[in-house]
Amino acid sequence: EPEVTQTPSHQVTQMGQEVILRCVPISNHLYFYWYRQILGQKVEFLVSFYNNEISEKSEIFDDQFSVERPDGSNFTLKIRSTKLEDSAMYFCASSARVSGANVLTFGAGSRLTVL
C-alpha cells in the first residue's frame, strides 16, 4: 500500500538552529500538508500546499516556517531559528484530488526536540 515517508524520524537541535524536515508524499497525490502535535495535545494544521504554492496556512505558520517542493517527489518544512516551543511531532500528509471529502494519508512523523 502506498505510504507517506518522513525523515528524519527524530531530530535534536539547539535553540536558534535551522531544521529541515523532509517528506515524500504518495506519488499520485496533489495536495500536501504539514501538521504539528505537541506532546499530549491535538493534531494542529500548519500549512497546505497545491500546485507549487501555499494554499492555506494557520496562525502558527509565521515567517519562521517555510515549505518547498524542490523536485517532483520531496516536500520539505523548514523551521528557522528554532525555539523551545517548536518541540513537537511534525506530520506530513497528502491527499488525492477527489470531489467532496478530503481523506488524508499521514506519514509516521518527525519528532523535533529543541534544547
Added chain:
Amino acid sequence: SQKIEQNSEALNIQEGKTATLTCNYTNYSPAYLQWYRQDPGRGPVFLLLIRENEKEKRKERLKVTFDTTLKQSLFHITASQPADSATYLCASQVIYNQGGKLIFGQGTELSVKP
C-alpha cells in the same frame, strides 16, 4: 470559531464490550466527518467517513453515526479487542474546497483490557 470536541477522558473497557466515543462540533455544519486512529508516536490513520445525509456507516466492527440535530457523531467499536487500544480522532473540513485542511478534535484514548 469552528470547533470539534471530543471527550478528553480516557475510556477503559473490558475486552468483548462495545466502545462508544463521542465527537461534538460547534459553530459550523460539516458536510461529513472523518474518524482516524492514532497509535503512540505515529501518524493518524484514516478509518471511516460519514456524510451528513448518512445516519450510519459500518466497516467490519466499526460503526459511525452522524446526528445533525445534536451536532454529534458517535464512533462504536463492537467486540473490542486489546489491539483496538489507541487514540481515536474525529476530524472534518471547515471549508469544502478541494484539498481543504482538516481540523481535528483532541482525541479520546481507548484502552481495552483483556
